[in-house]
Amino acid sequence: MxxxxxxxxxxxxxxxxxxxxxxxxxxxxxxxxxxxxxxxxxxxxxxxxxxxxxxxxxxNPQRTASAKVRQLLSKAGTKLTIALPGGEVRGEVLPAADMKALLAGQAFSRVETVDGERSYVEGRPLDDGGGLALVQVASxxxxxxxxxxxxxxxxxxxxxxxxxxxxxxxxxxxxxxxxxxxxxxxxxxxGERSVRVTPSGPVEVASVAEAVNSLAGALEVSERRQRDFLLSVSHELRTPLTTIRGFAEALSDGVADDAVGTGQIMLTEAQRLDRLIGDLLDLARLQAQDFRIDHAPTDLAEVVRAAAQVWSARCTAAGLVFRLEAADSPVVVRTDPGRVRQIVDGLADNALRATPAGAMMVIALRVEPGSAVLEVRDGGPGLNPEDLAVAFEKSVLTERYRGQRPGGTGIGLALVRGLVVRLGGTITASTAPEGGARFTIHLPTP
Structure with a gap:
């Protein structure tokens, strides 16, 4: 340390x-x-x-031994002044005002300057007339x-x-x-993720320990999801690679009966690999600061109608019913039209794979106060409450329903959410009126 x-x-x-x-x-x-x-x-x-x-x-020191009294007072640093009725003054001469008060037989308590020093002066009258004063240096x-x-x-x-x-x-x-x-x-x-610190000390210091514990828990969860994601991706890569390798060996050994059919299978698996690698690259780029977003005034109604032409044809080919719900009037927002189309295509591709023949896929656009709302809905098996909570986690739903539902790369919804966030919008998952899943996107309007 x-x-x-x-x-x-x-x-x-x-x-x-x-x-x-x-x-x-x-x-x-x-x-x-x-x-x-x-x-x-x-x-x-x-x-x-x-x-x-x-x-x-x-x-009454004028009658008694005033010299003895004066001597005792002097030892204590005190001077004695006596003013007699006839005007005679014995001892220290005081300021005129003090002498006048003494001769008049008045009592007083003052701080005066005597012989250039700040002094306390206490005057008292005498029984026979006149008065006396004690003087002490004020220090x-x-x-x-x-x-x-x-x-x-x-x-x-x-x-x-x-x-x-x-x-x-x-x-x-x-x-x-x-x-x-x-x-x-x-x-x-x-590398330890089981570390937990016991919070102690003042509240501010304890909160630091609690924050470290929270960080340790978050890292533990994040790394566990990362491991699960890597396992899922490796599984997705291994399956088409195994297929391609098997058919390539068959072609190499000359035992493939239908070379055209074998080539078609290999092409399909290669396209699957390409799509997975493309999703991984897009997801990695999305985390980078230099991920390109070209904001411009965009008519979402036009983007949705262009997407609807493509997905209507693909739904017809797959035996699905397609419906577009969008007004004819423009819905203009400042965003990246290419990224919006990528979002719509990603959600529609998921819906197409999950929806059985005869069910419905819907692409909808409407305007709400402060935002334009895009929706992709389907009539597939849908998502339960537990699925909705992790719908945008990488590969979670793919692993949960592997072998039960047609699945993609497991990265599509995570990629869609990342794109929506980079466009300044929000996305939520819920149950559609058609019985399947509904993904709702809010993009802010000017």
């Missing part, structure tokens, strides 16, 4: 894609989460500063930033490992049934 390069395997690509998606998701999460976490941290810091401001205001401490970044990195690595593991498992889950299906297809290519 051919081994694909690792970089080209589905598993590797799925793992790569899932890893890339995980990395992108982690980057997006980090970009989105960092400001949210920072905002939450700032909110928490402001709340904590507000509680400290309320607590310090309750201590995470280096220690907090390092801890935050480290936690982000650990979370990202953990998420990446989980994504890679999930990608590998997913890749194996998807690739395994595909590998099994591929192995089954290769066995089919090697």
């Amino acid at each position: 051919r081994t694909l390069p690792t970089l080209k395997t589905l598993g590797f690509r799925i793992g790569l894609v899932t890893t890339a998606v995980a990395v992108v998701c982690l980057l997006v999460a980090a970009i989105v989460s960092y400001p949210l976490i920072r905002s939450a941290a700032e909110t928490q810091a402001r709340r904590q500063l507000a509680r400290q401001a309320t607590l310090v205001a309750g201590l 995470l401490a280096p220690k907090d930033q390092d801890e935050f970044l480290w936690r982000e990195l650990v979370a990202a690595l953990a998420g990446l490992l989980v994504a890679v593991a999930a990608g590998v498992l997913l890749a194996r889950r998807l690739a395994r049934p595909l590998r099994l299906t591929s192995a089954g297809a290769r066995r089919m290519a090697a």
Whole structure:
């Protein structure tokens, strides 16, 4: 089994894609989460500063040891400013609006620029008048930033490992049934037709296995029909060849009593061989893309009348009753008149062989909405429902009724159907009102 390069395997690509998606998701999460976490941290810091401001205001630091309070706050990175009623300010000088609020004994919570740094400012009134404010730089401490970044990195690595593991498992889950299906297809290519793959995995992957199973079944049926067809053709070839060989040996040995009669028999068998070979060649050409079809505006009524003259005479000679059902008005379609005549002659030839003396053969033409309808009907033994289902299969009916009904090469109806399809039409088989078989052809009209 051919081994694909690792970089080209589905598993590797799925793992790569899932890893890339995980990395992108982690980057997006980090970009989105960092400001949210920072905002939450700032909110928490402001709340904590507000509680400290309320607590310090309750201590009334202008009466107590304000230096000691200031020292404790400084250790926490917080500065203290006290504004006394007389206008005296102790500590950090704040923006004018904040100083005015403090002197007026107003409480406030703001974000200001103090000494060139963005800072949180929490102001509270004092019992004796004036107020105090706590000032804290609005930034995470280096220690907090390092801890935050480290936690982000650990979370990202953990998420990446989980994504890679999930990608590998997913890749194996998807690739395994595909590998099994591929192995089954290769066995089919090697000639095995009994290969069946168990559908598994996701619906799309399982459908591939089901399609391979369907293909294996179709190939099995097709090859069986091909073998049957070859057996039938070999039988058809062997019979006239045996006859010709026998009479040729009789002529060569000088034991033939009637040379003219012997020659006539040999000529008939040779014509039969020629007809079989011609049908085989036509059928082979029909499958080729360069099979010639000359479309042109064609009066089907004229084609049918010309065919009727020939088949009326042949039916009379064979003791059959012939009838033409066609209007005098033209029925014009764009098609190949030569191929249409070949179709009519092929169906009529089958009908002539199958219809007993005294019965009827009919060639009919009529117009329906969107199509011209050609029919060839006969009063022969007809086709049962099982026959209708395989009427256009090569040699099936010939083998089924060998020795019971007069038969042709077994290729005629398959050839007719191929011609009709190449002309863009459809053909069906059914039971005729005359009691035999009816073949109906629809050719599209302009």
